[in-house]
Amino acid sequence: MISLDLARQLGLKLRFNERLRIKGIGNVTTYVNAKATVKITLGASVVYYLEIWCGNIGDGVLCLLGMDFMIAAGVRIGAYEGAVRLRDEERIPLASSGSRPKLPKRIEVSSPTDLTIPPGESAHVPIIYGRHLADQLVIWACRGPHWVTTILSDSSGKPKSVKVTNISARLLSVASRTPVAHLVEAGHLPLGAGGPPPAVKQKS
Numbered sequence: 037m038i039s040l041d042l043a044r045q046l047g048l049k050l051r052f053n054e055r056l057r058i059k060g061i062g063n064v065t066t067y068v069n070a071k072a073t074v075k076i077t078l079g080a081s082v083v084y085y086l087e088i089w090c091g092n093i094g095d096g097v098l099c100l101l102g103m104d105f106m107i108a109a110g111v112r113i114g115a116y117e118g119a120v121r122l123r124d125e126e127r128i129p130l131a132s133s134g135s136r137p138k139l140p141k142r143i144e145v146s147s148p149t150d151l152t153i154p155p156g157e158s159a160h161v162p163i164i165y166g167r168h169l170a171d172q173l174v175i176w177a178c179r180g181p182h183w184v185t186t187i188l189s190d191s192s193g194k195p196k197s198v199k200v201t202n203i204s205a206r207l208l209s210v211a212s213r214t215p216v217a218h219l220v221e222a223g224h225l226p227l228g229a230g231g232p233p234p235a236v237k238q239k240s
Contacts, residue, residue: 037068037089042098048072048090056089066091140221141168144213145175145198151210153183153202160188161198161216170194173219176226182208185216 043050049072056068068091076084093100112121120128143166151159165173175195177185182204188197198217202208210216218226 037091037093037100038074039093039098040070040090043070043072043090046074048074050090056091140224141173141219142221142224142226143168143173143219144215145217145219146213146215147210148212150212151200151208153200153208153210155202155205155207158186158199158201159210161200163195163197163217163219165219168219172221174222176218176220178216178218180210180214182206183210187217 050070051072052069054069054071058066058068068089070090072088072090074086074088076086110122118129122128145161145163147159147161151161153159163175175187177187177198179185183200183202186199186201187195188199190196200210200216220226
């Protein structure tokens, strides 16, 4: 839904053949009588043609996106971070007043070179923490269509490397910089595809 003021600014062609009843804050009922067709572009190439309602939303509010659109477009809301993530991981800040919490630490664990792994064999990718403290980060394992991972820890229980195992019957090539695990600040989730944190870590 967009405001009538914005609809006029955009020069939208409004239709008044339908009516929408809305019950808002404080159970105040209002009616929206105008609709329009708009084209929405997300990122560089994701385009949607959408039927939208046009009405008086409230002072200073120009647009409201409903969850039917958000889910279909692959949009994720990170309320804690104060941002919206688009399908291509582009980040858009949410409109809010006051200060926002700092973004959590997220580190991808990957090999700087291509990995070539025979069937049933494994390769090891070291975990590099840099200046970050290991006890403040949780490791999330990744997997691919033809490979799985095992988190290896040192004697103190600190994750030290990721074992990547080829579970296919063919020679496997994993491109450099492919995430095999994510290090994420406790209480947060990785941005990419990741499995749950391992409950038991193999020591070696």
